[in-house]
Amino acid sequence: MNLTRLFIFRPVTTLLLTLSIMLLGLLGYRLLPVAPLPQVDFPTIMVSASLAGASPETMAATVATPLERSLGQIAGVTEMTSTSSQGSTSVILQFDLDRDINGAARDVQAAINAARSLLPSAMESLPTYRKANPSDAPIVMLALTSATRTPGELYDLAESKIEQAMGQVKGVGEVSLMGSALPAVRIDLQPLKLAQYGISLDTVREAIANSTTNKPKGILQGSQQSWVVDSNGQLDKAAQYQDLIVSYKDGKAVRLHDVATVYDSVEDQYQAGFLNSQPSVMVGIKRQAGANMLDTIDAIKAQLPALEKDLPADTQLKVVVDRSPTVRESLYDTEETLLIAMLLVIAVVFVFLRNVQAVVIPALALPVSLIGTCAVMYLLGYSLDNLSLMALIIATGFVVDDAIVVLENITRHIEEGLSPLRAALKGAQEVSFTVLSMTMSLVAVFIPILLMGSIVGRLFREFAVTLTVSLLISMFVSLSLTPMLCARLLKPKPKVSKRPHPLYQFIENQLNALLAAYSRGLAWVMAHQKITMFSLVLTVLLNLFLFTVVQKGFFPNQDTGLLMGALRADQNISFQAMKPKMLEFTKIIQSDPAVDSVMSSMGSGMFGSRNSANFFVRLKDFSDRDATATEVANRLSLKTSHIAGAQMFLMAAQDLHIGGRSANATYQYSLQADDLDVLREWTPKVQAALAAIPQLNSVDSDSQTGGQEVVINIDRDRAQRLGVNVQMLDTMLNNAFSQRQVATLYHTLNQYHVVMSLQDSYTRDPEILKELYVINDSGDRVPLSAFASFKGGNAPLSVAHQGQSATSTVAFNLNDGVSLEQAQALIKQAMAQLGLPSTIQAGFAGTAAAFAQLTATMPWLIIAALAAVYIVLGVLYESYIHPITILSTLPSAGVGALLLLLLTNTQLTVIALIGIILLIGIVKKNAIMMIDFAIHAERTQGMSPKQAITQACLMRFRPIMMTTLAAFFGALPLALGSGGDADLRSPLGIAIAGGLALSQLLTLFTTPVVYLWLDSLSRATKRQWQRMRHVES
Template identity: 55%
Template sequence: MRGFSDIFIHRPIATVLLTIAVVCAGVLGFRLLPVSPLPQIDFPTIMVSATLAGASADTMASTVAAPLERALGRIAGINEMTSSSSLGSTRLILQFELKRDINGAARDVQAAINAARPLLPSSLRRNPTYRKVNPSDAPVMVIALTSDALTQGQMYDAASTTLAQRLLQIDGVGDVNIGGSSLPAVRVQLNPDALARQGVSLTAIGTAISNANRSQPKGAVEQGDHRWQIEANDQAKTAEDYQPLIISYKNGAAVRLSDVATVFDSVENLRNAGRAGGKPSVLVTITRAPNANIIETVDRVYATLPEMRELMPASVDLQVTMDRSPTIRASLHEVERALVIAVGLVILVVFLFIGRVRATLIPAVAVPVSLIGTFGVMYLCGFSLNNLSLMALTIATGFVVDDAIVVLENAARHVEEGLSPMQAALKGAREVGFTVLSMSLSLIAVFIPFLFLSDLVGRLFREFAVTLAASIAISLLVSLTTTPMMCARLLRAERDEKRPPIWVVRKFNDGLAAVQRGYGNSLRWALNHGVLMMLSLLVAVVLNVYLFAALPKGFFPEQDTGRIQGFMRGDQSVSFQSMRDKLEQLMGIVMADPAVATVSGSTGSSGFGSSNSGSMQITLKPVGERAKESSQQVIARLRAASTKVAGVNLFMSPVQDLRAGGRSSNATYQYTLQSNDLQALRTWEPRLRQALINEPLLTDVNSDQEDKGQEIGLIYDRDAMTRYGITPGIANQTLYAALGQNTVSTIYQDRNQYKVVVEAEPQYTQQPDTLRKFTVINTRGEAVPLSAFTSWAPTNAPLSVNHQGQFAAATISFNLPEGVALAQAQEVIDRVVVQISMPNTVTGSFQGTARSLQDSQKSQVLLLVAAVLAVYLVLGVLYESYIHPLTILSTLPSAGLGALLALWTVNMQFTLIALIGILLLIGIVKKNAIMMIDFALEAERKRGMLPRDAIYEACLLRFRPIMMTTLAAMFGAVPLALGSGDGAELRQPLGIAIVGGLVMSQLLTLYTTPVVYLYLDRAGKRVARWRGKRGPDTHAVPSEPA
């Protein structure tokens, strides 16, 4: 009977060419694969933003955020909707279900904004805008612009008109954001006293400026064959052009703008500052396009920098203050290094067992062919070269060699028995073809549940699972085609070898033979004491449960990416000028640290944070240049140093490649309180926050609830207003014209558009008492002092107002000290909530990464059960048996015990990476049982052996390939377990879990599997007899095996 491999053995040229084709496809795919730190996870997220200069947080929340929330809340598929309103701005974050199409969601968002527009304030000059964002995709580069000659406004203008446009043309660049200042503008600072003397209202100034600055088409005139376009000097472009503008006439004399205001060239927003390199700076933040290669994108930006420096003004210096690529390059280099070491170790293991170079060449070819061919599959699937996919290939090194080992070892055994290499290859491939198929398919079955997971875990590890499955599938094909063909051409009997094995191989095989003899004796004892073996299996199950519960749980290993995100939070009454000074002081402290390479930062109201906030981007030196200090150790030192600056807190956390959730906060993890009773929320949030500050397992505890900002509360006397002919609308317009940085006109230039901003002179905006100097022009044209109908008093007001799901919300964010697991922090928070007796009217929930951990914990056990069930179903179909798959799966408790015990020994958290290691063990350790059971069943069916004799012989016969495949898989994981350098914290849990599981499994399953085989075989016979299918009792104690 011909086998599948026969045609490939008889046609070596065709087989070689097919193998070369697989390698070529893989090499081509490798060159085309994008590079990223982790698989691309596109969270369907849309950010809606609206601005209304001068509006308070309360006003923005009630008049802008609330109508938008009601309209947007009707969109299907929203997982979470949050809003944050601060001075002059509102931002809403809509996070959709992962399966939701982002383009369809964007159309729904635009329709909802259009529907809400009539409900928004008429003073909202521009419609709310939206853009698609990916919260998990951090910027790839930050470029700082500094100059000793130009102002920040001029640098911002150059960055906006030249630099950003050129950057967006670079392949791979998705978005460019400019911060640290704003565009140039003409600022008109009004003198209320002068306006009162001239009888001109504050609101009239805006109208006059707008009328005097018009850019409209004027048409053309024609005569005969000539045409003249009409143009006029209707555009006032500089402060000098605006100063002589006539605002009104008094007693026949012109009142010019310069008579009642100071007009000068400045910027749109004075309360916005960036710093880098110890100087005022404009910061250009670059984000990659979806699925773009980060390293290639960064390289293209660097290649374009000389050209961009030529385009910029000569006095502007461009400095890269943050670049993600060095740590990504280093991390991927470490994984690639681990992959090469793993391949070398695996081939070394094979050589030690086989002892002959010619035979070792066979798996030495199978391994790289399987791994290289996988790159082609990765490209077709749209994957990337990232830490997880390369880790999958590193682990696969120990798997893909297994199939080749099984075929090679069986063929080599037949050669030693006297068959020719051709006959040995044909017979050996036929004998183990089903075994190889069973091992490969049952291992691939472990990853089937990942294909049905639509949550973050499924998206994150789909590339890992498919990459590993593809390498195993290619390995299966290679082991049934190329490997037997090479066996037929390269194998020689040991007696035919011209040179004896080297002494290392001889010693190794002598030792292995001694171990095998000892194993035979101990196995006989184990079969005679089956109850003890079954008890040991039960103990392993109990210890699995105990260790799983005892191990600290985390979501994803904390990475040391060499970057730290810092958030500043000042006193709620702090001024912008004070925050700018504190930013400079803190950046000086950070830059003085020996582990810090660069730092850039900004503060002000350019973004959507409150007015007392700021941010920093800190880049650390490479690990080798900072005395092997982790980013957490650097943060602890900087945290202590930052306390020297009074009136501000600096919260820092390591930047992670994986970030779940769309909300921004001052720390990595969030716990959100919600209530429909705003007063209850404002009462209980500080109590909970203070209680958590006292907990040692939490650091950087802070909240986004800021309701102690200072406000001047105006009380209108409506009777007096009526007497004076003034309405609240007229008074509000007057105040907004003076204090709201009101944009009244647009200056159109060739490459950009600039604004004219009107406000009162600074001496009228710095103290509440200066309100007495404001006058309001009534309906009769008379100037009425504001104090004639208004009283005021200082009060407290929120600097920001936050909603979640249209309810008032406050988010407490926190970081973790080094060594503390996220699950431990969650337990602390749940305990404290109970201790302070928080009422049911205030509910709390974890958000972002903390919520993802909760969700993943719910699915972990289900994922493990699904993987075991999938393996059972595949094995049941292959063996046409309900019993034998259970025997094979009995190897799992010992593997799980070894993995959990190894993690516990090295004090490592149980994260998703460790979970993947245990899932892989489900596929790895069952190979031992498959090899035992296949040969035992063969002996029973073809030679009529008793089950005990058959399993005993199978264990001894397959001892060498079992040891070889196990050691190959183990040494494939050793480089990950022992790895150091960049990204080691991501690789180590996987390697440690696999090595620990394999060691424990090898010690136990060599004894428990044969015992379980006999017990289940006996149980199967009893069931058969009970069903009337009696058979002879085959379990009499056999004679001692030879």
């Protein structure tokens, strides 16, 4: 049945079907969420645990290891890393892309419960988990400031009000507070006075713990009424603890203020945060894996007005970082590019047809195909993001191709004298198979991408499906709406030709001249077929050469308007010395003309070690600065390089991050070993080797083993004779130096603690250990020096695991103009010269590992796309030979794409790779149009192969030029685009524009020659086969 005929004779049905596609598409467009990139997040869960006072090695051995054993048994875990620092451990789990994060979270909770009995009894709470990747950039950052309140009061407000409200917002995965700690009653003990009164630290701890309580006390039940029993058992303020009796000396009470300084402060005094240079508590909000960024940000901002009303009047809540404006601006730029591409494509059609009615017909294919695609995108759960919009931009050059082919053939029949109706019936029927072949063979190139299970396949699945749907809708429109409109809108050829407009005549003359030049060139290549075939072989070899020399990368850098980084100082720096250094760097960064605001924080725990500070730098809008985010980061690193004693590491925040380990640079090289000492020995050597490579910068390692420690060597025999056991010593040291929480204060909105430690003046010199003592079994004071000796040593500031083995990571950034491929080659060369021992497993991690995998699979991906296209063409043509003729157009497209990437100094990233794969489907359209008409002429008109292909080339010259130029100008706005994320989009446009430009020039001449050679080969093979069968018979 001829479906085209059905649509031509049923115009109402055709129009209503088309309108239905448009209406559904418009509805889908309004409902589509907006995002910077497709949702390709690895399901990631972070487990956090804390144990006050524990060293990194203790945390790794007693907390991280038991958790890893239990968590490692969860199905679907692809990567498990942990980092243990002073008093805290975080374990990051990444799962298969197809794993449901909610199901994974339930398994994680079960694993935590299973590990409970293996964890230290001193842990005050079980480990917790959050469904967020700690290496992701925050989507919103808030700053809470006040001119009258202390940082502790601000932190209390942030935790009790802001954190709770933000954590309930749909899509939020993690809310973290930085810059201070909760209010607390602090008790700073003076060991000399304790010795004077003969009181132990544990005696004081017990006295404090027993002095404040808030337990249920029951109810009095009378015959008529009841009474709730309450007391003033809880002490809330420091003043209430001053006169607390801790012991007696010679019958006289010794009160707490006699042996300690008691005051209201915060739980952890070694944390600080600043907005620019103003003390601030910062709230970092990260989205849950898979959550839509803009929907989550909009939901967060919708909560802020009510939240601000609930906060005290003397506080200010500011939105410092908000990713939504940059995302929306990038999408607006992309939509503008889409509009420009549509106008250019329509202009190309008008130049060739010079008829308003004729231009309207293929122009309608654009909105119908593009808008209709939005309906399918919504049903599949896709979003309007850079990649899906890039697919629609590229589609502008494709979706008119089918309509152009149909329209041009119908117009040709009208010019030959047929009526519009008969021309539409005949012309559409003639090219329906051509249209089907072009569309299905282009769709076929995406089959390997759709089957890929890696991050690249998942990332571009949305791109491939979006483009495929638009092409299928376009094919439907070209075989339904286009011939119907041609039959009704086009006018028959006038009996008396009118004099054309001078401009139209000029264009027609130029096109005729171009056709004449092509005819002469075609005649020459037909007479010199060997030279033509040699040039084809040369392009194949040139492809191989260019592929090896073009620079390769993984994913273009995005400009999100946010820099993330860290300040790393000497490993033994104190908090008091680190704070002014952080402010010094803040002022330098803030002075840069591209910087809007700077947020910085430092402190212990999961937000940083004692020698580091975290920085978040918000940049001005892209139009208000003179450099990209990466260029600003490099500039700031150079500006701060002269400051002695510290180094700044900054990098542009990216939406696509692979791996769960955080680092101070973009790319990572990982070392893994069972022997921690071997790892500590070789990590600095590897770091030095990478730092010596001039193409790299910001080389840093997470292995910090130069921290100082005091080792207490216990003489166990002497300790036993003195009635002292090791548990007593551990308890005393914990009481003295761990900022121990000895009591809990319960309030309406939050719980606070009483924190006990030695006075600061007694924690600055290891010699204080000689003045401490423990109480033995007999109640006597025994100095530490009586049964222990002291010596200095080195200790790590953090301990990292990969799987369940010790690991370290050396991170690095690339200098401008250096590709990741170059960097990896240089690093491999440096490692070969270094000679790592066999006990260390070394390799790239995170994004660098994903790039290495992509580099290995890139040729196979292209081969798979070629095989898919060959199979589809073979099925359509029922021939082994014709698909080869069609695919012979590809080498020139590859040369054009790679050559233009090389000339524009653009790296071959996954974006450019998709452009090259697209070219496999695009450039063969020229050959399909030629071969279809040649085959038809041979079968129906009895022409020789040479006559048939020559006529086909000349007859299809104009539609070939129209479709190629439409695709070229559809890609050109991407290649020449501007804006914050232009670097993300331009490789696709450059690859397609370069490939189309060269392939258009060469394939017009090489395809007919290849057709003749393969036709001769096919005929010779058939003759030989017939002779063989004749001999056998």
